[in-house]
Every structure is written in C-alpha cells, then in structure tokens.
Amino acid sequence: MHLIQDQAELEAVIAKLEQSSFVTVDTEFIRETTFWPILCLIQMAAPGVTALVDPLAKNIDLAPFFRLMANEKVTKVFHAARQDIEIVFHLGDMIPHPVFDTQVAAMVCGFGDSVSYDQLVQKVTGTRLDKSSRFTDWRHRPLSHKQLEYALADVTYLIEVYEYLRTELEREDRAHWLTEEMDVLTARETYDPHPDDAWKRLKMRVRKPQELAIVQALAAWRDREARERDVPRQRVVKDDAIYEIAQQGPRDSQALGRLRSTPKGWERSSTAAALLEIVNQALDLPKEQLPKMPKQVHQPEGSGAAVELLKVLLKLIAEKEGVAPKVLASGDDLEKIAGEGENATVPALSGWRREVFGERALQLVRGEVGLKFEKRRIVEFDIAAAE
Template identity: 65%
Template sequence: MITTTEALAAFCARLASHPFVTVDTEFLRETTYWPELCLIQMAGPDDAGIVDPLVEGLDLTPFFELMANTAVVKVFHAARQDIEIVVNRGNLVPHPIFDTQVAAMVCGFGESISYDQLVSRITGAPIDKSSRFTDWSHRPLSEKQLDYALADVTHLRDVYLELVSRLEAEGRGHWLADEMAVLESRATYEMDPEDAWKRLKMRVKKPVELCVLKHVAAWREREARTRNVPRGRVIKDDAIYEIAQQQPRDAEALGRLRTIARGWERSAQGAKLLEVVNEALATPKEEMPRLPRHRQAPEGAQAAVELLRVLLKMTVETENVAAKIIASSDDLESIAIDGENADVPALKGWRRDLFGDRALKLIRGEVALRFTGKKVDALDL
C-alpha cells in the first residue's frame, strides 16, 4: 500500500516512463452523490501498486499528473465510473485512454463482457470473486482483499496487449476512436441540473406537467450535489412523477400525496420544493416546454426494422464484432424510416462501410436475404 506523497510520486514517475498504465479504482457511493474514492490500483509493464487515498495528508497530485500525461495510454476496463472519479477529484479527463471492454466488443468478445470473463478467455487465469463486495473504506484491508484489488490491474496488462495485437492484425484500431472520444469528453461526466429530467421516464402527458417535472428534477439534482447524498435521499423518482401530475401548491396538498412521507411537507426541504413547484406553475403558457413526440413509424416500417436486424446479425457473425458497437435499435428504426437521410452513427465512417451501405441497399430493394445452407445470407440483386 502506498500511503505517502513521496512514495506515490516515485511510483507515478516509474509508470510514466512506460507507454501504458493500467488503472482501476475501488469506491463507495451507496450513501453519497459523489463516489467516495477508497483505493487506486495501477500497473505498468513491470510494476504494480495500490494507493490508499484515505490516508490523511496524502496528496494525489502525482496520480492526476500521470492521468494527464499524453505520452502514456491509460488502460481501464469499463472506464466511465473510474474516469468520473478522476474528473471530480482531479478536475481533468484522462487522455489518451483505452477501454478494454469496448475493445473486446470490437474484437468479437460479445457485448459488455465482464472483467473476470475477459481475463479468463484471454489469459486463462481464474479470478477469485469472493472479495467483490468488500467495504473498501474499511481499514485495515486483508491480504486477500489487496490481492483481489491488485489483480484488477495486473491481469489487465495482458488483456490490453492481446487486444491491441488483435486490433492491429485486423486493422480495427480506428474503430475505437468514436467510443474513446465520448469517454474523453468532459461533457460525458458533467450533468447540467437543467437536464436532470432526461434521466426520468416520460410519464407526463401535458406541458404543465413536464414543466413541473423539469423544475423539480433540477432542484433535486442541485440538492443532492450540495448535500452529497444520492438523488433518492432527497426525493424519489415516483414522488417527482406524482408531484408533476398533482402540482401541489401548498403544504397541505403536498402532504396528501402518497409518495411523500408524513410530516415531510412541513420540513425546510418541503418548503423549498413547494417554491420550485409554484415557480414552475407560474411559467407563462407560451413558454411551457413541448412534450417530446415519438415519431410515428409508417406502416410496414417495423417489418423493415426486423429485416435490418437480421442483416445486422449476419454482419456480427461474419465480422466477429458486437452488434452494440455497430448499430442500435434506434439506428435501425431511423434507417428504415429515413433511409440515406438518417443521421445515425451506423451510416458514418467504418460503420457505414461495414453495415450501413448494405442496410441502405436492403431497404431500396437492391439486396435480398435468403436462407441457404442452414443460414441466412445476403444476395445482391
């Protein structure tokens, strides 16, 4: 365990001399809005260590400097939450990065493969899962727990090197560029409270209900951040839906809602919430938000989507790549309805070469699907 700033600086200096470093973090966030960083694990080609960020007085600056070092590739598995911690604690997004889960999809290991499954398939090494649900904030940690944590980055070295080799051999390295650009964008990790309503299911049917929903969701997001508690600790999603539909203007009306705990309507939080609701209800009618409208697909479009889905499945099997990284269900629907005018990733770059052009030919009637030799293939007409 690295517990001093001096030891951390020396460790990061050694890692910075190599072309890549594997990184993982252990954290807790069940009771907080921001994840509580409990461990940092890192490894280079011939070095590995664990940093204890809970040690009083430990300065993590050397770690953040390494994350910002553009000469070193930062390798993660399922990177988003680890990067979120670096953004929140270090005010930077690591660059460049390599996410082995995304790379595994490109290399034909299926969709969203877990770390232990990927390690097993590439290296054959078993992963002891018994420490998976450890309380990483507890000290001291046992040797077994530390071994488990360190294995998250030591095996990752072999996984990374194997995936890079496969990507180079198949000429697919550039396929990762779009996905890594999303992970390296600061916007990915910065939620504007005014956009918090987008996390919720659309259970409202009127503009005024949507207006209240937006205001209350933004208020909850700000409260959760300020108090550093999970969103549900401020107010639950079901309560937001009910408030949007019932639009209580005073404590008495708020107290009648089934999703509100008895007496909460008279609390300081309840008073703030009522202010937000009344502010939303005071919005002029012409300024009320419009309800998002799901486009009505023309007759027969769903059948076209199913044909495109078969073509996608054929492409996945032929090219040995995960469907998720080529086209989403929304992509297929847009192509079926809008054709060449569909503004979707599946019709851009390497995805178009791999799937998009043939998908357009299919909906134009220039390609037929046929069942032959106990499998489906495509026939140019």
C-alpha cells in the first residue's frame, strides 16, 4: 500500500488515469475546527490503476489532479459527491465534470433513500467492508497500512458499483434521470453561496421586518468572518444568539451582555463590537428600506389529508417504478402540490419527475384519480373510467 508524496509520481499516475473513460474518486478530510475542509487524502482508481495521494506532502502540487477533474473525456465517479466536490472547488476553483454520483444513481435504481457506500457495496458485490477506520484523524502521519487499505477500498469497490449502476440505468432507459441530477450537483452556485444569502439557511424565528433585517445582516457578517478566519460559523456566533439578538435588538455591550445566548464577558470582545455595529446599522434602517417578510403559505383546510393521500400515491408509484420515493418528490413538494396544485414550483412538477409522478399527483389533487383497496392492496384508478 503506497502513498504518493512525490510530484513526478503524481504526474505519472494521473497520466494513466486519464487514459480511462472513468475514474472513481474519494477524499478524506477534517473540518471540525475550520470553515473550509482540510484535505488530507485523495483516493482514485480505474480498471488496473489505483492511487493514494498525500495532499499534505510538502512537495506536492495538485494541479495534475485538478486537470483530471476537468477532463471532459473522463467521468468522475463519486459516492455522495457533494462534500468531495466542495473540496475540489475550494482548492482548485473548478467543478469536476462530468460526474456520476453512485448514491443518486442507487436511488434511481431502487436501492432506497441515501444508501451508504458500504451498504451499496455489500448489495452489489457481496463484500462487507471494514469501516473501523472511519473516524481516523487523517492529518496524522504516517498513515497505517490499515488506514490506507480502508481508504483505497472506498474507490476500488466503487468501480464495480459504478459499472453495475450504469448498466442498470441504460437497461431501464433512465440515464437522463441521472443527468438532470448531476446538472444541479455540478452547478457552481451550489458550492459558492453568497454571504448575503446566508440567512436563508437559518430556521426563521422572526416576527417583523426589523428583526429580519438584523438576522440578514448578522448572518452575512458571520459568514464573511468565518471564511476570513477559517473557523466554523458557530465559532463566530451561534444561531441561537442571532435569533435572540434579532428579537432584543441590543445597542450596546451592556445590553448584549444581558442576553442568555452569549457567553459571559463576550460582550467586551472585538467580535462583539463588530456585531453591535452591524445591529445598530440594521436598527437605524428607514422603514422603506426594511426587508419584506417572506410570504407565509397557508395551506387550505383539508390539505393535510391531501398530503397523506399524495404520500400513498408516491409510495405506490415509487414501488412500481423501482425507485426511492425521495428521488421523485420531497415532503415539501407534496405539501405545495396539495396546496397550490399546478401553480406549485417544485422539482416534482418538472422534467422526468413530472412524467413519472407529478402529473399523476395533480390528477389526484383535481379528483381525476382515486385510491382504493383491492385484494388487500391499495391501488390507483381513473375516476372517470370507473364511473
């Protein structure tokens, strides 16, 4: 088991991988104490080629790796790709393309919602992986043989998994389903959110525009601070503190120090001083410059029961099509379809999802499709035909 720590060796193995039509990729990283993940290990494999690359080695330049990630002739195969792609984007300022995510493909092929890598490997290959090294501190050197063996298994078995899923997608004529999902996964905006939009990730607990103005300003300020200092957002200021500050509107350190969600003495720090400046600016906004409160969509009476019926329909269609229900529609999709019908702007009503599930869901909402028990099973039927 060999760890590549030399530039010439990295160039040579990348040249071999570039000859393949696909390469399986995984990364090991640490991010508990930083805003950006610390890349500690890169694993890659293709038929007849394997590579373990040490990105922490002093003389390693990852340019060849990023070149491979950008190579349009080589499909990059990940399992649960989002965090791996985030790392490549941050370090290489690029998005790998084309990409095949085996977790998404597995959902399309009926392996259930968000199936783990080891579960998928066992189902496809019959091999039970040893996951005892999962919580390793990957920054520590030297890495043991067992650690490297564990890491390499994350890409070697992925070859067989990929080939199986690709064949299944082609056999079921569902390759285009995955293409739509990969377009979202490889969109640059997925990994480069603007700090001004950071407030959208918070669970809203505000009641009026002035509180929303404080939440928006603090969330953006916290995001910039966390990025600049390379620390987790919660290390700058916790979510609960943002909510309480928005509601109480403290203008000075004394008022800030009285809040229950901030540590004792924190109000005298330089961070707190910057925070108070942001809060005062938000509090002094003229009424006409305050943000508009997000519209609360009130579901019509009886929509809760409609959602339950849609859940039954979703399960029926998912079982019929052999896919995970989550692939076809989310709970939020169902609530909006129940309340807004055709006007609902949700993924379930666009592309292949509409063809497979969304149109039938709308027919159920319009009363054109019904559900009934038949031979101890629930089945759907066309109401007009039944009449």
